[in-house]
Amino acid sequence: MAYISTNFLLFFFTISSISFHVIFTATVIEDLNNLQPPPDFNSTITKNCITNPYLRYCNSIPFNLDEIFKSTIVASHLCNISNNTNCVESFPKIDLHSQPKIAPLYLSFTFFWKYCPLTLTSINLSNNSLKGNFPSDIFHCSQIEKLDLSHNNLSGDLPVQNFYILENLTFLNLSYNDFSESKISDKHFFERFNSMSFICSGILPNHKHFRIKAVLLLIGFPVFVISMVVFLGWLCFWRPDFLPRFLQRRNEFTMSILKAATDGFSKRNLVGKTGTVSVYKGVLRNGSEVRIEIYLDNMSRENRRRFVEKSKILVQLSHDNIVPILGWCDNRRFRALITEWIGGENIETWLSNSAPQWKQRVKVILRVALVVCYLHEEWPEVGYNLKTRNVLISENGEPMITNFRIDDHHCSAKKIYKFGMFILEMVTNKRPGKEFEKGESGFVEWVKLNYPDNMEDLIDKRMKKNGLIVSQCAEVIGFGLICTDISNGQRPSWNEILDLISSTLSIESASPDRKRLHLDSKGGHKHAHYRGSMH
Known part of the structure; x- marks a missing residue:
């Protein structure tokens, strides 16, 4: 009785100086703007600290009279809204369950949480669509035993280490929020609370989502590997000019490279044609202009092999007055010899x-x-x-x-x-x-x-x-x-x-x-x- 009376002596003073009619009908914002501390407010809280030095505001000497007074006003309103049986003698709980219009307002009163009553043991702010990070001001109420923040939209990292301040906390419910998946290495945190505290909170991996990710990984990774193999194969055999220079096959051109260089062997790039030989002007991917001489006659495998062997000799010719031969293309449909483009x-x-x-x-x-x-x-x-x-x-x-x-x-x-x-x-x-x-x-x-x-x-x-x-x-x-x-x-x-x-x-x-x-x-x-x- 002495503990409770001392703790609420300040509330008695405030309530005795204000009519109950005003308290129950006025809003908390109006009271905070209109009510002023009584003349002997400083001596009252001083006496309170002498009687019970463990009161929270006793540690803030010199006293911030304005903040302490405002906290009593908010406490009075919270006590009534939370349906406590006797707001003068007891303040056991804050119950703002399913009151999304006022819950964010009371959470914003930092001065209340800074001086929250020592009798407060339960806080329920569930189902209020709260957004943002975990409301860290609650940690000022270090004596609480129950905390329910479920069914909100809280996000970000959970301040796990701060929960050790709440030594008396035995019930915690953070379910149905959007916290970041934390790599919490401290096993004692999860041993301290029931696993039901973290259902769909984001803190622990969602097993359903995990299964979906596992299936996607099992299917996606092989598909990714196959796609990469196909893509690399396409680069190596069709468009090696996209590879780094040291990986490219020197002097060997593909039909795809020549097709890209001539805009699909367009007529505007055709500069000459005689019988089965067509000559195109092309531009390689590196910007070099080339002359592409294409032979459309059918050749046996042996003749194609001989063509490649002869081309390997021609690319070695090196003289100022010889048009450089850059390479060849050996395709089942046609053969080609590629040289530098010489104007004139x-x-x-x-x-x-x-x-x-x-x-x-x-x-x-x-x-x-x-x-x-x-x-x-x-x-x-x-x-x-x-x-x-x-x-x-x-x-x-x-x-x-x-x-x-x-x-x-x-x-x-x-x-x-x-x-x-x-x-x-x-x-x-x-x-x-x-x-x-x-x-x-x-x-x-x-x-x-x-x-x-x-x-x-x-x-x-x-x-x-x-x-x-x-x-x-x-x-x-x-x-x-x-x-x-x-x-x-x-x-x-x-x-x-x-x-x-x-x-x-x-x-x-x-x-x-x-x-x-x-x-x-x-x-x-x-x-x-x-x-x-x-x-």
């Missing part, structure tokens, strides 16, 4: 449209001579079609040889003959296949007929010339006739060809080009032989 026109068109002067033609002849000598010594098995329409002229005037193949029975004499024809075309600007009835043989007969007496008829009439140029043209034509002479089996060797051309074209204007040629060529150590012969 071919030599045939260049001769017809630009009418280049002798110095420019000298540069082309020297460059081509270096290339054919490089191929002869480094790659004798590599054949090429050395016609003016198959040799490109780049924007900076460099000849670029294309259209390579692997000859099973390579013939040096045949290559020398083609080189001779190329030289004759460069000087005369004539087209053997178009302007002569007998083709190449008719062209050679025409040159022989006019050489050397009618040089003016042989040399391209649009080219500016003087005596020295005419003399050099005569020597070059004579050399071309030697290369194309099939009447005897004695043709000059490749070393002799380079020596003869170098000495014949040793005019001052051509010398810088030749010297630069020697420095720029990429034929490896064997090119030292060419350089030595040209000086």
Whole structure:
């Protein structure tokens, strides 16, 4: 009796100074705004602390009179709302079950929880749609024995360690909330309370959800693995250009890569077609422009294998005047050879449209001579079609040889003959296949007929010339006739060809080009032989 009386002495003072009519009819907000502490309020709480020093506000000297007074007002209202039997003598419980309109309001009165009555042993705030984190102010009421916060929308982490403040707590109900799944390592916390305290609270894993997750994991993980295997397989076999560079198969292209590079082999990217060969311009994923030469003829497995083996040789060709061959595509439906895209026109068109002067033609002849000598010594098995329409002229005037193949029975004499024809075309600007009835043989007969007496008829009439140029043209034509002479089996060797051309074209204007040629060529150590012969 002394304990309860002392604890509520402050309530007696407040209630005796205010009519019961006001307490029961006024709202808590109105009372907090309108009521003021009585004049002797400070002495009253001082006496209370002397009588019972364990009262909570006794630990806050100097007293916050405003907060303490407000807490008594809230306590009076809470005591009545909670249907306590005698609000003056006892305050055993706070029962705001299913009162969602006022429960959040009373929870917001921090000063009440700070000085909550020591007689309070039960708090029920269930079914109030409370939101946010756990209401930590409740921990001020360290003497409580029962706490029910079930059927709310509380979320976040549960402050497990703070529950050790509530030493008398024997009943806890946090069910049906949305707390975060906590990795609570302290087993004593769950041993202290019944498992029913945490039903659908989020604190413990929901077994139904766990089963769903387990089923999803058992089904989803294999599906994920299979999908990844399929995806990686697609990358490796169809679109390896999406892989990191060190994982890509060098020089090997797939049909999907070529299809993407040409927008599905669209007509606007088709730059040429002859028989079963189609030529497309494409752009690879890395932005490189390429020339894609596609062969649609059916091939046996053995021929496809040989095509790949030959392509492996062609990609190794390395010279400034050889269009780089990037790789190949070996597909059951078609084969393709991929080279760098070189802008400009071919030599045939260049001769017809630009009418280049002798110095420019000298540069082309020297460059081509270096290339054919490089191929002869480094790659004798590599054949090429050395016609003016198959040799490109780049924007900076460099000849670029294309259209390579692997000859099973390579013939040096045949290559020398083609080189001779190329030289004759460069000087005369004539087209053997178009302007002569007998083709190449008719062209050679025409040159022989006019050489050397009618040089003016042989040399391209649009080219500016003087005596020295005419003399050099005569020597070059004579050399071309030697290369194309099939009447005897004695043709000059490749070393002799380079020596003869170098000495014949040793005019001052051509010398810088030749010297630069020697420095720029990429034929490896064997090119030292060419350089030595040209000086």
